[in-house]
Amino acid sequence: MNRVLGGIALASLFVVGWAWQSALPPQLSSHVQAMKKAQTLRLTLSVLPTGGAPYTVLLEYAKPGLLRIEGPTGFVLADGTTVFEYKKADNAYSESPQDAGALTTQCLQDPYWAWASFFLEDGKLFKAAKQGSTRNIKGNVVTEFTIERADQASSITMYLDNKLGVARGMQIKNAKTDAVVIATEIEVGSEPPKADRFKFVAPEGAKKLEAPAAGSATFQQVTALINRSCMPCHSATSLSGGYDLSTYEGVMKAVVPKNADASALVRSVRGQTAVRMPQGRPPLPQAQIDLLVAWINAGAPNN
Known part of the structure; x- marks a missing residue:
C-alpha cells in the first residue's frame, strides 16, 4: 500500500x-x-x-x-x-x-x-x-x-x-x-x-425514506422533475439528442412502458449511456430516479 x-x-x-x-x-x-x-x-x-x-x-x-x-x-x-x-x-x-x-x-x-x-x-x-x-x-x-x-x-x-x-x-x-x-x-x-x-x-x-411504489408516481410529478433537470436542452426548440421532453408524447419516445431498465430516460440519468444526464449538472438524487422508475414500471400513465 x-x-x-x-x-x-x-x-x-x-x-x-x-x-x-x-x-x-x-x-x-x-x-x-x-x-x-x-x-x-x-x-x-x-x-x-x-x-x-x-x-x-x-x-x-x-x-x-x-x-x-x-x-x-x-x-x-x-x-x-x-x-x-x-x-x-x-x-x-x-x-x-x-x-x-x-x-x-x-x-x-x-x-x-x-x-x-x-x-x-x-x-x-x-x-x-x-x-x-x-x-x-x-x-x-x-x-x-x-x-x-x-x-x-x-x-x-x-x-x-x-x-x-x-x-x-x-x-x-x-x-x-x-x-x-x-x-x-x-x-x-x-x-x-x-x-x-x-x-x-x-x-x-x-x-428511512421509502421509494415510491409502482402506481403511486404520476406524470405530473415526472413533468416537474423534467422541467427542473432537462430544460431547456430537451425542449421543442432545442431537441438535444433528438428528444423533446416538453410533452407526454415526447417523453414516451424515451420510455418503454413497464420496463424502466430498458428506457432511455432512466438509462441516461443512471449513467448507463455515453453521456450521463442531466449533462453539465449534478446527477439526479436516487429518490428522483426512483420516481421515474416507479412511473415507468406502472405503465407510464398520463396522469
Missing part, C-alpha cells in the same frame, strides 16, 4: 510541448492501469471552489463495486447490492438496488472524476489528452494533462503524481463546477477490504 501526504499550493516549474493525442500518453495510461490493478483506493480530497468555501471529501473505493463518499452534506455508500444515500440536513436516508449505473453516477461527478478509472473503462472517460507543464504540489512533483472528457462536452486539467503514477488532483471548469481538487492523502491498496468496511450503519435517529 502506498500512502502519501501533500498540500495544495501549486508552483509551476517548467513547460513542455503540447500535442493532442487520441491514444493515452504513457504517464496517463500508467494512472489508468494503477486504478485497474488496485483493490482499494482511499482519498482525502480538498475541494477549493472558485468564490466558495473549501470543503473536504473522504472517498473510498473497493472492488468489486464498493464505495463510500462522505462530504459535508452527507454520504453515499454502495455495499455491492444496495446504494444508501444519507442527507445530513434531513437526517434521512434512502435505499435502492445497486447496479452498474449507480457506480457510474457517483464516480463521474466532477470532484471525483480523476479517479473514475478505478471502476470505469477508458472509453467512458478519455476522448483526447495533451501533456503540459510539470508542477510541484508541496513537494510532490506532478505532470499536468489537459483531458477532453468522453462523458460530457468539457475538459479538465489533471495533475498526475510522478512518483506514485496516479492522479494527485485536477482543475475543473465547466457549466456547473469551477474548482481545484487536490488529494491531500492517497492510499492505493492491493488487498481486498475488510468485510465490514462498507457495511451501512444508519446515523442515530435517521429516518
